Amino acid sequence: MEMWLGYMQLILHGAWITIQLTVYGCAFALAVAILAGLGRISPYAAVRWISVGYIEFFRGTSIFVQLFWIYYVLPLMGFTLSPMQAGVLALGLNVGAYGAEVVRSAIQAVDEGQKEAAVAVNLTGYQTMRHVILPQAFVIMLPTFGNNAIELLKGTAIVSLISLSDMTFQAQVVRAQTGNTAIPFITILFLYFAIASVISFAVRSLEKRLSRGLDGVRA
Structure with missing residues (x-):
């Protein structure tokens, strides 16, 4: 029993690494998505081309290749990153490319009347946005x-x-040391589900709160 408790501690430590990766990666992806999404609708052609190039490149290539390139190739160019930094960068850039299109379409979905009203009260382009x-x-x-x-x-x-040493890495360690596949991978299966459920609940709660603040604003 003590042996398995020790292994569970390893997996829980891995869960903490996974949570850190998720939080940092999501924050970076959100920032990148907003910048690239705004770039997609920029009045400047060069900015639009850069944004489109970034989006298409990271959506059109494998995240495995992106991660290996960031972790193993960048050091050859003088940019050495820790595994955590490389993971956050790869995940953020990859997911941010998908998020950029979400930003673009959401901005374009806002009713034109809102923009016209902003112009009518003499708001600048920045203030309107x-x-x-x-x-x-x-x-x-x-x-x-x-x-x-x-x-x-x-x-x-x-x-x-x-x-x-995220959850998956630690589960592989436990499997290698015990020869048992079911217990470590069932454990991380439920941990992934639990973390995903927290994310879903948090997003739904935030959406309801922000929607109340905009009642009567959207057409």
């Missing part, structure tokens, strides 16, 4: 962002390939 468009668009984005966050959570398992 900051105070009128983005608050409404963010509510539209939230459900898909929640799905993207869960996809990022599940994607954290790839960091075990660069020896970062």
